Amino acid sequence: VTSAEAQTVTKEEVITDHPFNNVTENIFTKIGANLHRRPDHPICIIKEAIHRFFDERHPGVFSKLDDLHPVVSAYANFDEVLVPADHVSRNPNDTYYIDTETVLRCHTSAHQAETLRSGERAFLVTGDVYRRDTIDQSHYPVFHQMEGVKVLDPEQYSDAAAGAKVAESELKETLEGLAEHLFGKGIETRWVDAYFPFTDPSFELEIFFNGEWLEVLGCGVMEQQILDKNGFEGQKAWAFGLGLERLAMVLFSIPDIRLFWTEDQRFLKQFKAGSLRAKFKPYSKFPPCFKDVSFWLPEDGFTENNLCEVVRGIAGDLVESVELIDNFTNPKKQKTSHCYRIAYRSMDRSLTDQEINDLQDAVRSSLTDDLKVELR
Numbered sequence: 001v002t003s004a005e006a007q008t009v010t011k012e013e014v015i016t017d018h019p020f021n022n023v024t025e026n027i028f029t030k031i032g033a034n035l036h037r038r039p040d041h042p043i044c045i046i047k048e049a050i051h052r053f054f055d056e057r058h059p060g061v062f063s064k065l066d067d068l069h070p071v072v073s074a075y076a077n078f079d080e081v082l083v084p085a086d087h088v089s090r091n092p093n094d095t096y097y098i099d100t101e102t103v104l105r106c107h108t109s110a111h112q113a114e115t116l117r118s119g120e121r122a123f124l125v126t127g128d129v130y131r132r133d134t135i136d137q138s139h140y141p142v143f144h145q146m147e148g149v150k151v152l153d154p155e156q157y158s159d160a161a162a163g164a165k166v167a168e169s170e171l172k173e174t175l176e177g178l179a180e181h182l183f184g185k186g187i188e189t190r191w192v193d194a195y196f197p198f199t200d201p202s203f204e205l206e207i208f209f210n211g212e213w214l215e216v217l218g219c220g221v222m223e224q225q226i227l228d229k230n231g232f233e234g235q236k237a238w239a240f241g242l243g244l245e246r247l248a249m250v251l252f253s254i255p256d257i258r259l260f261w262t263e264d265q266r267f268l269k270q271f272k273a274g275s276l277r278a279k280f281k282p283y284s285k286f287p288p289c290f291k292d293v294s295f296w297l298p299e300d301g302f303t304e305n306n307l308c309e310v311v312r313g314i315a316g317d318l319v320e321s322v323e324l325i326d327n328f329t330n331p332k333k334q335k336t337s338h339c340y341r342i343a344y345r346s347m348d349r350s351l352t353d354q355e356i357n358d359l360q361d362a363v364r365s366s367l368t369d370d371l372k373v374e375l376r
């Protein structure tokens with residue numbers, strides 16, 4: 001277990017010429033930002049509120065870790081939490097690899113096994129996690145998760161089957177309590193069956209907010225193997241993983257996930273450590289500017305994640321969304337065409353036509369040079 005502070009990463013350590021390396025400059029600049037450790041930042045405010053809830057419900061039980069390094073072994077990120085060899089999340093289209101053995105963690109579950117091995121029976125691990133993905137107002141390639149694990153006291157149950165039942169009910173009660181703690185007593189919640197490689201049974205918790213059901217966390221009864229291999233043989237535990245941006249967007253009415261990364265005081269000064277009741281007042285209504293780009297896909301593969309990586313590399317936080325608006329195959333030519341609509345908008349200022357045209361031109365060049373598409 002290495003601490004993010006004790007060990008800073010250099011660019012050369014994460015962007016290498018290893019053929020598997022797919023970490024970008026843009027991603028490198030986010031490592032070490034530690035939004036979850038800045039007291040007046042909404043991500044940290046939510047983290048602290050969750051810590052308080054666990055301290056009230058289970059005084060003195062949970063250890064809190066929030067400085068574990070985001071560079072982890074693929075073994076810890078996947079194998080130790082039983083992610084199958086052919087699971088999509090292992091694909092470099094979805095995960096940032098430094099080399100075949102090393103990744104930027106794609107979930108805080110990467111720390112379950114090592115934290116158990118260190119002897120902790122109940123813990124909350126918060127950190128930045130990294131995922132290649134498409135672009136819209138609620139997806140960003142870096143976000144923050146909190147992992148919770150609690151190994152039951154063996155006195156809570158008589159045999160394994162009973163233990164699993166106790167774990168499931170304690171888990172559900174605890175997380176429903178957490179939802180009420182964050183959103184108020186009237187909050188409506190529902191449980192949906194889910195699948196995770198590291199829990200069985202597995203569930204997702206959804207909350208009803210502004211007329212729709214939102215998934216806020218995944219959880220379940222921890223797979224026995226993980227306990228057996230890491231110092232808690234035959235014992236029972238539950239685990240959850242929640243997305244802090246999602247909770248913060250709902251709680252503080254933050255409309256766009258890029259806002260968490262702004263240094264604009266008009267955003268930052270609206271939040272104060274300890275205050276869960278702030279409602280974000282937008283200071284900018286700068287209009288978006290839409291640009292379309294159409295191209296024939298190359299023969300040797302194209303993914304929307306790769307396109308989005310290119311666009312983010314050029315436009316950074318000035319890109320708000322990338323949406324596929326047309327998709328057809330010419331049967332004679334056996335070629336497929338995609339048209340994407342890119343929305344450019346700054347959270348902090350208005351953009352000039354010149355600036356947007358330059359960005360779009362750079363995107364077009366990179367599409368041919370790097371993604372080998374044929375522009376139409």
Ligand code: PHE
Pocket residue numbers: 106107108109147196198199217218219220239240241242
């Ligand atoms: N790691 C899961 C995710 O990122 C969340 C999770 C954590 C689910 C722990 C179950 C138990 O989606």
